[in-house]
Amino acid sequence: MDINVDSIKERLKEEGYKLTTQRRAILDAIIENSGSHLSPEEIYEVVKLKYPEIGLATVYRTLQLFEQLDIVCKLNFDDGCNRYELNSDSNDHHHHHLICLNCGKVIEVKLDLLENLEYEIEREGKFKIVDHNVKFFGYCIECRDK
Amino acid sequence: MDINVDSIKERLKEEGYKLTTQRRAILDAIIENSGSHLSPEEIYEVVKLKYPEIGLATVYRTLQLFEQLDIVCKLNFDDGCNRYELNSDSNDHHHHHLICLNCGKVIEVKLDLLENLEYEIEREGKFKIVDHNVKFFGYCIECRDK
DNA sequence: ATTGGTGCAAATCATTTGCACCAAC
């Protein structure tokens, strides 16, 4: 994966924030688990392995900060907690998620065929779209075959 | 609006549930506020006007039941609580939402141009889609003009 | 020294649950 930690460090500095040991550890945990959509609690558990003194509140505060700086992106799979994933600078418009109604597995899709839809909506002139969020619900092969 | 309370009553009966005074009051509150995306707390406040003895837990339990019976549909606008809207039987695939990043207003769109997208995904044979959920973020005219 | 950042414990807020009681078939 092509994650530029330096650019993230710069983004923090630009806004007057520091890349502390804790923040770095949290960032690492998220990077090491790309594609896993970790919850704050899960990130906390991962970080504690290398950095046992960290507090859960710090994880929450850091995630809030990272989201605000567009370093991560908050997801909601309706499972009782927020989840986060790295915002790879490469693809401005993020991918979407297929959520299995049976096992809860989340699969990523990279298709970005929403331009038509956005165009249709903007054409009416009542709304300026800057982002979108799409979730598909259904059944993955494993669950469908039962 | 063409809401068939009788059909909802039947749907409850079919599954062995009763349309109690409380459930009826909650249903009425939702119907009277179609398009408002009420939260449980807000529904509670509305219902209390006519039915002051009702408990908030009943509202939560009823909404859970209504969702399970497809009478309402749970929405998440990331504002700290779930919100609910009536599931009009007419349109099977629900409409989508435009969420203003400035004032938080939610506008509904009825476009349903996602068939292409779903087709693309299903064509790969790895996922059977049964539903989707689309949110657009941007700015409404009022906010854009500032 | 001042400022931002942290850890901890307590607070908050949405939602759920246990339980005694009520209502309908």
Add this chain to the structure above:
DNA sequence: GTTGGTGCAAATGATTTGCACCAAT
């Protein structure tokens, strides 16, 4: 009289906050 449904209060669980302390400029 049995069963589902309700109200209330207490429990839960995710997230936030107050505060004293720590670290870096």
